[in-house]
Amino acid sequence: MTEQLGLRERKKQRTRQTIFEAALRLFLSRGFDDVSIVEIAEAAEVSKRTLFTYFPTKEDLVLQQFADHEDESARVVRARPAGTSPLAALHAHELDALARRDPVTGLTSDPDAVAFARLLSTTASLSERLLRYAGRSIDALAGALEEAGADELTARLAAVQIVTVLRVLADRNSARMQAGHPADEVYPEAVAAADRAFLLLGAGLADALPG
């Protein structure tokens, strides 16, 4: 378990962490667009050139951590208990995440997480770039659904629906948090919304949008 890393590797990790923390601190206090790359580099005591070897774009300073979560839905589907449908597994996982106040649900009163979410939603270039990660998340989920027996078209359509619906739920929760409502207060609505969303995903829109 204990990774034996050389000094070189440890220094790299420390440098990356230092840059990231400096960037986040500056972004949160003054906004993404009002902080320049050189400023971050100075705060982290590295050269501009070095900063860019760790983070290829300014947006990645904020978003690269999302790469860790990009296959979460796919993993949930793959790890589901026998006899459970992919949708049921994802539904259960979302309810569990809400109960845990997992930041990915948007439902958390943790000030840092709320501030971070605000940074994302108020910065156009960040919310746009975030969609790139959503795309990879869709690809991963589609792959898992194919493994579960769906044909390619169905898997892709289902994956894109599921991922975008989860995003809508998270956005709504996050908006409530940013409006100052405590997570515990919003929790029941968040659960109801998730239930509604998975009902629509599973049973379709026909009944919900009658003629």
Add this chain to the structure above:
Amino acid sequence: MTEQLGLRERKKQRTRQTIFEAALRLFLSRGFDDVSIVEIAEAAEVSKRTLFTYFPTKEDLVLQQFADHEDESARVVRARPAGTSPLAALHAHELDALARRDPVTGLTSDPDAVAFARLLSTTASLSERLLRYAGRSIDALAGALEEAGADELTARLAAVQIVTVLRVLADRNSARMQAGHPADEVYPEAVAAADRAFLLLGAGLADALPG
């Protein structure tokens, strides 16, 4: 019907068109990233500053025309015949668009349209920015669905699902076109995929993704 425009206004329209055509021609022949703004400005015989008064960003040189289509789904829902469900109206509209080889479906063999689609799908910054227009399309459709009687959450969830599914269909058709298949050959599959997609939207994923 005949708009009486002054010389000033006519010149502006001509200038905008000239810039747009120069940009598109250069982009198509050499790729979005390998053509600079100054090059386009020179080709259109305007100053760089003037170019930016017409198109606020380089991406808008390609994408601004999508603004016209951003409320298409919403209009279809609002204009649906009495007794028709929103989903049925959108389904019928998509089938009609496929039959007409409307470029928005991705199903067209028109070389210019195919080249344009390739430009979009091969340029990261363009496909990302395109999602901004998708966002507005979702907002518009959600509004129309609320008018049709859906509650706010349902309308939003349905809208996001519908718009993203239509995008998936268009992307797939466009990919087939770029691979060189003629539209008439792909048409039956495209119809089948659209039918499948609207079936899933209407009846849900439960049956399609069993445990």
Add this chain to the structure above:
DNA sequence: GAGAAATTTGCACCTGGTATAGTTATCTAC
């Protein structure tokens, strides 16, 4: 400790985009 390999740096450079201030063209009213 020497040399190889990786990391960091400084510097020059490119591109997209903006600010400003001045020039040119069109419009309106007489």
Add this chain to the structure above:
DNA sequence: GTAGATAACTATACCAGGTGCAAATTTCTC
């Protein structure tokens, strides 16, 4: 048609994100 008024355009200088390159520094290996 001419005189402003007004809108559009241009040149220039500038900023920020990002890259290429060669030199300098640091870590690794033996």
